[in-house]
Amino acid sequence: MMTNFEHRFCEARRRLIRARFQNLNDRQIEAVLATEGPLLILAGAGSGKTTVLINRIANLLRFGRASDCTELPAGADEAMLHLLETGGPEAEELAALEPVAPWRILAITFTNKAADELKARLERMLGESANDIWACTFHSACVRILRRDADKLGYGENFTIYDTADSQSLIKRILKEQELDEKSFPPRTVMGEISRAKDARMDAAAYRQQAQRANDFRRIRIGRVYEEYTRRLFTANAMDFDDLIANTVTLLEKEEDVRRYWQRRFQYVLVDEYQDTNHLQYLLASTLAGGWGNICVVGDDDQSIYKFRGATIENILSFEQQYSKCRTIRLEQNYRSTGHILDAANAVIRNNLGRKGKELWTDAGAGDPIELYFADDEKDEAQYVASTIIASFSQGANWQDHAVLYRMNAQSSQLEFAFKRAGIPYRVIGGTRFFDRSEVKDLLAYLNVIASPADDLRLSRIVNSPPRGIGERSMEIAQDLARQEGCSLFSVMSRADRYAELKRPAAKMKLFTQMMEELRAFAENNSPDALYDELLEKTGYLRMLESSEDDKDQARAENVKELKSSILSFMKESGDSTLEGYLANVALYTDLDNYDRDADSVVMMTMHSAKGLEFPTVFVVGMEESIFPGLRAIGEPEEMEEERRLCYVALTRAKRRLYLVCARQRMLFGRTTANRASRFVDEIPEEHIRKNLPKGYAYHDRREELGFYSRDRRDEPNYPYRPSQPKPRVAPAPRPQPAPSAMPQFSLGDAVRHKAFGDGVITKMTPMGNDFLVEIQFEKPGVKKLMLRAAAQHMEKR
DNA sequence: CGCACCACAATTTTT
DNA sequence: TTGTGGTGCG
Numbered sequence: 001m002m003t004n005f006e007h008r009f010c011e012a013r014r015r016l017i018r019a020r021f022q023n024l025n026d027r028q029i030e031a032v033l034a035t036e037g038p039l040l041i042l043a044g045a046g047s048g049k050t051t052v053l054i055n056r057i058a059n060l061l062r063f064g065r066a067s068d069c070t071e072l073p074a075g076a077d078e079a080m081l082h083l084l085e086t087g088g089p090e091a092e093e094l095a096a097l098e099p100v101a102p103w104r105i106l107a108i109t110f111t112n113k114a115a116d117e118l119k120a121r122l123e124r125m126l127g128e129s130a131n132d133i134w135a136c137t138f139h140s141a142c143v144r145i146l147r148r149d150a151d152k153l154g155y156g157e158n159f160t161i162y163d164t165a166d167s168q169s170l171i172k173r174i175l176k177e178q179e180l181d182e183k184s185f186p187p188r189t190v191m192g193e194i195s196r197a198k199d200a201r202m203d204a205a206a207y208r209q210q211a212q213r214a215n216d217f218r219r220i221r222i223g224r225v226y227e228e229y230t231r232r233l234f235t236a237n238a239m240d241f242d243d244l245i246a247n248t249v250t251l252l253e254k255e256e257d258v259r260r261y262w263q264r265r266f267q268y269v270l271v272d273e274y275q276d277t278n279h280l281q282y283l284l285a286s287t288l289a290g291g292w293g294n295i296c297v298v299g300d301d302d303q304s305i306y307k308f309r310g311a312t313i314e315n316i317l318s319f320e321q322q323y324s325k326c327r328t329i330r331l332e333q334n335y336r337s338t339g340h341i342l343d344a345a346n347a348v349i350r351n352n353l354g355r356k357g358k359e360l361w362t363d364a365g366a367g368d369p370i371e372l373y374f375a376d377d378e379k380d381e382a383q384y385v386a387s388t389i390i391a392s393f394s395q396g397a398n399w400q401d402h403a404v405l406y407r408m409n410a411q412s413s414q415l416e417f418a419f420k421r422a423g424i425p426y427r428v429i430g431g432t433r434f435f436d437r438s439e440v441k442d443l444l445a446y447l448n449v450i451a452s453p454a455d456d457l458r459l460s461r462i463v464n465s466p467p468r469g470i471g472e473r474s475m476e477i478a479q480d481l482a483r484q485e486g487c488s489l490f491s492v493m494s495r496a497d498r499y500a501e502l503k504r505p506a507a508k509m510k511l512f513t514q515m516m517e518e519l520r521a522f523a524e525n526n527s528p529d530a531l532y533d534e535l536l537e538k539t540g541y542l543r544m545l546e547s548s549e550d551d552k553d554q555a556r557a558e559n560v561k562e563l564k565s566s567i568l569s570f571m572k573e574s575g576d577s578t579l580e581g582y583l584a585n586v587a588l589y590t591d592l593d594n595y596d597r598d599a600d601s602v603v604m605m606t607m608h609s610a611k612g613l614e615f616p617t618v619f620v621v622g623m624e625e626s627i628f629p630g631l632r633a634i635g636e637p638e639e640m641e642e643e644r645r646l647c648y649v650a651l652t653r654a655k656r657r658l659y660l661v662c663a664r665q666r667m668l669f670g671r672t673t674a675n676r677a678s679r680f681v682d683e684i685p686e687e688h689i690r691k692n693l694p695k696g697y698a699y700h701d702r703r704e705e706l707g708f709y710s711r712d713r714r715d716e717p718n719y720p721y722r723p724s725q726p727k728p729r730v731a732p733a734p735r736p737q738p739a740p741s742a743m744p745q746f747s748l749g750d751a752v753r754h755k756a757f758g759d760g761v762i763t764k765m766t767p768m769g770n771d772f773l774v775e776i777q778f779e780k781p782g783v784k785k786l787m788l789r790a791a792a793q794h795m796e797k798r
Numbered sequence: 799c800g801c802a803c804c805a806c807a808a809t810t811t812t813t
Numbered sequence: 814t815t816g817t818g819g820t821g822c823g
Contacts, residue, residue, distance in 0.1 A: 111812060139813045163813075182818095241813045276812090309811060408809055413814080430811080464799095471799045588813060608810050630809060646810080669808060670814045805819085 002070060005081070010070055012084040013095045017067045019087075021055055024048075031329045032056045033067035035268070038323035039296040040316070044360045045345070045652035046336030046614065049298050053270060054121050056296070057105060057133065060268055061126060066097035073097055102132035104267040106288060109137055110276055112589065114612065118272075134266075138281050139241060139588055142248040146239075149258050153247055155237060158580050160448060160455060161587035162233065162240045165436060167191060170457050174228045180221060193219075194226045198242040199279050199310055201249075204230045235488075236455050245280045252287050263291030273612075274299030274319070278310040286322070295323070301356050302349050305608060305646045307638075317356065334360040334652075336614050338367020340688040341658050345651040348683045352641045360652075371659045372681065373692040378411075378622075378666040382418035385619050388659065389424055389602060392617060399425050403615040404604045405650050407628040410668065411621065412604050425601035430609045433590055439545070439556040440563055444586060446535055447528075450519050451579050453490040456482070460489065466544040468512055474505040490516070515539070527577045529567045536560070607650040618654035623662040624675040647680045660689075746788060746797070752776065755794040 002010075014033070021029050028048060031041050032055045043049035059067060073080075073094070084091050109115045115136050122130035134141065143161070150159055162170070171187045171194075197207045208223030233240060239247060252259040269289035271277065274297035277285070289295035297319060304313045320326050334342055342360045349355070375381035389402050404415055409431045419426045434440060442465055445458035453459070456479070464470050475489075481499060482492045492499070494513035496506035515538055523531045536542040545557040570585055571577045603615070607628075622628055628647070633639035651658060660681060665674040681689075746752065750762045760778035765788070774788045 137813065161813090164811090244813080306811070308809085410808080410814085467800070469799065473799085590812070606810060608812095632809070642810095667814085800823090802822090803820090806817085808815090 005076075005078075006070065006072060009072055009076055009081050009084070012081060013066055016084060016087060016091055016095045017059065017063050020062070021059070024051070024055060025333055027329055027331050027333070028052050028055070031331070032059050034327055034329070035060055035065050035068040035294065037293060038319075038326040040274075040319045040326055040328045041296065041298040041331060042316075042328065042356060042358060043298050043300055043331040044334060044358050045300065045303060045649070046334040046360070047331035048335055049272075049331060050118065050121065052331065053107065053118065053272065053298060054125055056270070057107065057122060058125055060100040060105060061102060061129065062092075062099060063096045064098040064100055066095055069097070071097060100267055102126075102129045103134070104265060105133045105270070106141065106266045106268070107133060107135045107270045107272070108141060108285065109135070109272045112137060112140075114272060115140070137588070138277075138284065139244050142244040142284070143584065143588065145248050145262065146244065146251065149251055149255065150247070152255055152258070153251055154234070155239070155247075158237070158452065160236070160238045160452060161244065161584065162238050162457070163435075163587060164191075164241070165441060166238075166457060167229075167240045169461070170232060171225065171229060173457075174225050174232070178221070178224060178228070180225070185221065185225075190222055190225055193222050194229060195242050195310060197226065198246045201246070201280075201283075232457070236457060237452060238455065238457075242280070245284055249280060249283050249287065252284075259287070260291075262288055265291075267292045268294045269296070271295070271297045272299075275301050275304035275313060275316045276306050276311045277315050278312055279315070282315045300358075301354075302352070302358065302645055303611065303649050305611065305642060305649060307642050313354065317354070330358060332358055332360055334362045335364075336655050337362065337652060337658075338364050338656055340366055340369045341651060341654050344370055344658075344684040344688045345648050347685050347688075348644060348651065348680055349648040351683055352644055354641060368657055369688050369690045370684065371657070371692050372689050373659065373661045374677075375661055375663040376665070377663050377672075378414045378668075379418070381621055381661050381663045381666075382414040384661060385415060385621065385659070386418040386422040386424060388619075389617075390422060392657075393424075397616065398600050399602050400600045401616040402602045402619070403610065403613070403617070403653065404602065404619045404621060405607045405610050405653065406604070406621050407607060407630060407646075408622075409606060411627075415604055415621070419602065427599065427601050427603055429603060429605035434559065434562070435586065435590060437556070437559055439541075439559050443532075443535070443541065443560060443563055444583070446519075446539065446541075447532070447579060448583055449490070449516060450523050450531070450535075451583055453516065453520070454488040456489040463493075463512060466540055469508050470505050470512065474502065474509070477501050478509070523579055527571065528579045528582050529564060529571065531579065532564050532567055607646050610653050611649050614653055614655055616655045617657040617659070618650070619659045619661060620650045621661045622666070623660045623678040623681050624666070625678055626673075626675050627666070627668075628678055629680070644680065647678075746774070746792065746795075751798040752795050753798050754778070754791070759798065 017033065018029060021032055024032065028051070031039070031052045035056070041049065041052065043052070065071075073096075080094050084094055107115075107118060109118060118135045119130065119133075122133060122135065134144075136144070146155075146159070147157070151157060168187050168191060171191055172182070175182060175185055175187065175190065197204075202210070204223060204227040207226055208220060211219030211223045233243065252262065266288050269285060271281075271285050276299070285297075286295065297316070299316045301313055301316050304311060304316070307313065320328060337345075337360075339362055342362055346359050373381075373384050375384055385404055389399075392402065393399060406412065406415075412428050412431070416426070416428065435444070442462055445461045448455050448458045449462065460475055460479075463475060478489055478492045478496070481501070482489045485492070490513060492502075493509040494517075496502040496509040496513075499506075502509065519531065519535060519538060522534050526534070542557060542560050545553045545560065548554070566586070567582055570582050574581065574585065576582070576585075607620070620628075626634065629640055629643035633643045662677045662681065665672055746762060748762055748765050751759070752762060753759050754776070758778055760776040762774050763777045764775035774791065776791075
């Protein structure tokens with residue numbers, strides 16, 4: 001039982017601490033002050049969650065656990081209480097209860113960018129001491145942990161990290177060796193399967209056993225690939241991205257003293273974007289927090305858009321069950337967008353079933369309604385976006401206030417043309433990334449092999465680029481020999497003349513290994529940037545590109561030079577001038593980290609990449625069925641929910657103006673298709689939308705006449721997609737009316753009998769000129785595409 | 799072994 | 814439309 005004195009003391013202390021966070025709202029303060037035990041913060045888009053994280057850390061560093069416990073400091077007396085209550089300058093000292101050392105805090109994010117931003121904001125708020133806080137990504141935290149103790153798992157100290165492309169080429173090679181067809185075993189799928197197995201803590205042997213028990217032919221094959229993959233990685237002293245986390249978890253499980261060490265160290269663990277974690281990451285976070293039990297996760301189930309890469313929304317949905325004493329705080333006040341935008345986003349996401357439930361609100365006023373534009377095609381769409389941006393710019397906005405979001409990278413090209421024509425400065429984020437370009441990968445592979453010659457995979461990548469006359473066949477033989485002897489490919493090649501099988505390529509191989517040895521020796525005494533110059537010189541790589549006629553090769557040469565500045569800037573920023581240091585860093589680095597918001601240009605990116613960002617004006621283009629939501633999601637309720645969350649993310653990026661654009665027909669992958677407007681547009685109540693029509697475009701006549709809407713299948717009894725509120729706000733979409741007078745009476749879904757093809761059903765109607773392209777699913781010959789006007793002559797309704 | 803040409807397919811992405 | 818991978822020829 002608390003004494004009166006204790007009670008007053010705690011109250012005064014809490015009041016004082018609260019006052020330090022005046023600029024936050026009540027919910028946010030609550031989250032900042034709740035330092036002890038498990039805490040789930042459900043932070044809606046734009047609700048200031050990073051601010052909460054920063055302030056929470058500030059609270060810990062300043063006041064320790066004082067705001068969330070009833071312990072009194074030693075020697076607490078009336079005099080102290082008086083000081084606290086009057087709030088003198090010493091009061092702050094008295095309010096603190098064992099301030100937390102910065103290095104006892106672990107804040108985990110997903111991207112380097114988020115981690116850097118966190119670090120920067122912490123430093124701004126807390127000064128120098130912020131540098132000792134572990135604010136890093138899951139992967140970099142694991143690397144730091146593994147660098148100390150990876151030897152306990154049998155890895156060498158300087159293990160290398162394979163990125164996705166490395167893993168993929170290894171998988172491909174193994175598939176080929178095991179004579180598995182890439183058509184029936186697509187590398188991506190196999191990788192995904194292996195990744196999921198790792199996520200489920202299943203090693204290759206366990207996976208294969210399970211497959212064998214189930215007598216699953218396919219999984220047995222994949223299990224064999226998994227086994228070989230694991231073996232190869234291990235002998236190359238390499239880990240892939242999943243291994244970084246899986247091995248850390250294994251290390252913590254197996255080695256009690258290692259676990260104790262880290263558990264004791266990390267008094268407070270915070271995880272950002274918790275909705276994007278997978279099972280492994282959950283295990284890691286909960287293990288690390290297992291000592292003190294102070295785990296705080298922040299996330300938004302409505303913004304979970306990475307299921308396809310293994311994130312389980314379950315983690316956030318079941319956090320409260322995992323931690324029974326958990327407290328949950330919802331942050332629903334939005335500081336980013338105006339009312340119409342938020343209401344639209346709320347209305348869309350309400351149609352999802354699997355969610356915790358949250359409604360964003362703002363006191364910023366309704367703002368402008370959302371603009372909806374129906375474009376003729378993707379050119380018109382791009383033109384509309386460009387001219388709207390020009391108009392906005394001429395009214396004083398900056399280019400960088402505008403972002404264009406799309407579902408697929410392939411959608412950016414028309415926009416780029418339009419922007420170039422209009423003279424709008426722009427940047428495209430994403431697409432093929434710098435570090436994924438083949439020339440960059442080649443040179444990094446050289447550096448990796450110099451650092452660790454046992455890296456067979458990267459060795460075979462570079463052995464013949466530039467061409468050295470060492471072909472695939474020779475490398476296969478060498479690889480076999482290496483496997484027989486249990487040594488590295490490099491060592492076989494360096495002794496090639498001793499093998500009868502390698503007689504022909506032996507000289508070339510030796511020449512190559514000698515060159516690599518020389519580079520290795522050079523690396524001993526020189527910095528990475530000097531080594532890089534030497535590398536370009538000795539291999540002739542740059543010369544090969546520069547002497548090429550092809551423009552693309554010239555661009556590649558630029559990238560090769562660009563890589564050097566990456567090396568230099570790493571050395572400058574980290575103060576580390578070892579090759580190993582650079583390689584470890586670069587493996588976990590992407591260009592997104594380069595995105596600087598200061599450059600004044602319009603930004604284009606996918607909706608996925610936009611997560612976490614905000615812009616005064618946002619355009620979401622391609623709002624059409626089978627583009628967004630994508631074709632693959634239609635008819636798949638779970639996928640559809642993910643698409644809807646993506647839509648929610650896209651809409652909530654906008655601060656003041658939001659434009660949705662759909663095109664009546666569009667060319668994609670060299671094919672023209674017409675799709676009805678996205679269902680997500682329908683899900684936005686009409687009062688939030690202003691419709692914009694192209695010149696001379698009679699909205700309701702032509703939209704129906706052209707079959708812009710197909711039948712709304714949501715009313716069908718067996719349709720899997722069920723909105724939680726059955727309320728199509730837009731009038732139920734009409735069936736396409738067989739247009740002008742002469743057009744025969746057929747519409748979508750009709751059962752027909754064709755003289756030549758027999759019975760069928762019309763599955764798609766695409767307006768084309770004053771005719772329709774129809775797709776008919778026939779019973780016998782399958783799907784046929786016909787022009788309706790002509791086909792109608794031979795066809796009748798059944 | 800290296801290069802040129804043709805067929806084919808094609809979300810989303812971080813580490 | 815673009816990029817990639819396989820095949821065939823010199």
